[in-house]
Amino acid sequence: xxxxxxxHHLLLVSWLFLALxxxxxxxxxxxxxxxxxxxxxxxxxxxxxxxxxxxxxxPDTGLPITQGSASDGSGVGFSPPAxxxxxxxxxxxxxxxxxxxxxxxxxxxASLGIACAVCVWAAFVNTLNADGISDLLLTVIVxxxxxxxxxxxxxxxxxxxxxxxxxxxxGFSIGVRIVLFRSGLLVPSYVINWVVILVFxxxxxxxxxxxxxxxITVCSAAVGTFLIGLGIDLLVSQQDGMSxxxxxxxxxxxAHVLELQRQGxxxxxxxxxxxxxxxxxxxxxxxxxxxxFSGPFKRVxxxxxxxxxxxxxxxxxxxxxxxxLKPDHESSPEASLIGSTEKLLHSNGTxxxxxxxxxx
Numbered sequence: 048x049x050x051x052x053x054x055h056h057l058l059l060v061s062w063l064f065l066a067l068x069x070x071x072x073x074x075x076x077x078x079x080x081x082x083x084x085x086x087x088x089x090x091x092x093x094x095x096x097x098x099x100x101x102x103x104x105x106p107d108t109g110l111p112i113t114q115g116s117a118s119d120g121s122g123v124g125f126s127p128p129a130x131x132x133x134x135x136x137x138x139x140x141x142x143x144x145x146x147x148x149x150x151x152x153x154x155x156x157a158s159l160g161i162a163c164a165v166c167v168w169a170a171f172v173n174t175l176n177a178d179g180i181s182d183l184l185l186t187v188i189v190x191x192x193x194x195x196x197x198x199x200x201x202x203x204x205x206x207x208x209x210x211x212x213x214x215x216x217x218g219f220s221i222g223v224r225i226v227l228f229r230s231g232l233l234v235p236s237y238v239i240n241w242v243v244i245l246v247f248x249x250x251x252x253x254x255x256x257x258x259x260x261x262x263i264t265v266c267s268a269a270v271g272t273f274l275i276g277l278g279i280d281l282l283v284s285q286q287d288g289m290s291x292x293x294x295x296x297x298x299x300x301x302a303h304v305l306e307l308q309r310q311g312x313x314x315x316x317x318x319x320x321x322x323x324x325x326x327x328x329x330x331x332x333x334x335x336x337x338x339x340f341s342g343p344f345k346r347v348x349x350x351x352x353x354x355x356x357x358x359x360x361x362x363x364x365x366x367x368x369x370x371x372l373k374p375d376h377e378s379s380p381e382a383s384l385i386g387s388t389e390k391l392l393h394s395n396g397t398x399x400x401x402x403x404x405x406x407x
Contacts, residue, residue, distance in 0.1 A: 147267020
């Protein structure tokens with residue numbers, strides 16, 4: 048009998064211990080759990096009502112957070128926003144990948160424009176409430192930011208800033224692809240993933256600073272192949288490919304917790320192939336740019352280049368036709384008149400007689 052009582056006491060103590068350490072809620076209708084599989088957000092309580100509805104609670108206040116769609120402005124299928132993103136990816140990516148070192152102002156303009164577009168896109172995605180805005184409006188805003196940045200980047204005053212932006216973007220584009228290779232991102236920690244991306248961004252920046260020509264060719268090829276890969280992915284996977292991975296990486300909006308948890312990031316095989324091929328093409332395209340476009344990144348006008356020649360430059364370098372100039376007496380009007388008269392006499396068959404001195 049005493050042994051049976053001790054067993055009951057042991058079971059009661061064990062049950063009380065489990066009740067204390069288990070998560071509890073003030074409402075009997077809520078069964079709280081934590082979002083462990085989404086490392087990019089701070090710890091949010093996700094509770095499920097009896098009717099199956101999930102509610103996200105603010106960890107600081109305990110109040111529910113209204114949830115909305117985690118859209119990135121890319122639309123659905125081949126809707127107008129998706130077509131705009133698709134056309135933009137190829138229109139900007141192909142020239143950068145093939146001739147970034149040759150395009151000069153177009154390259155600096157595109158670099159500053161992409162930097163502005165990325166910043167504006169990330170800001171809107173992370174600050175919109177549950178209602179959000181339409182995909183078309185978000186796309187127009189981002190394209191407007193790109194246009195403003197491009198317009199500033201073509202001017203000489205913004206050339207240095209644009210080149211720095213190109214270096215950072217080139218490194219970022221490589222780091223983002225590496226982080227997206229693995230489902231759930233490269234590592235579970237949000238900070239470590241972004242440390243990897245920042246390291247590549249700094250490498251691109253210092254490459255442009257230390258070896259400008261090498262940095263421009265490599266980083267323009269990196270940014271170009273990323274945009275081309277994104278465009279191809281939109282063609283073959285629509286919004287179910289790299290688009291989800293980019294949202295999963297950039298979006299830390301508490302109004303998108305349920306949507307991002309439901310989608311997750313499970314790297315599709317097609318996205319892996321696209322990212323691998325695009326990364327492999329970077330050194331090849333950079334080398335081709337270097338070989339095909341051997342001139343300097345900044346173009347020099349012909350008049351400026353001739354004016355900058357030294358004073359002792361020989362005649363062969365100045366005169367492309369490589370012809371010697373005639374003496375002054377041969378190019379005078381009198382010499383031309385005498386030559387014409389001689390040709391006329393020869394054509395009439397009149398023999399030439401030597402001049403005889405006149406006699407008084």
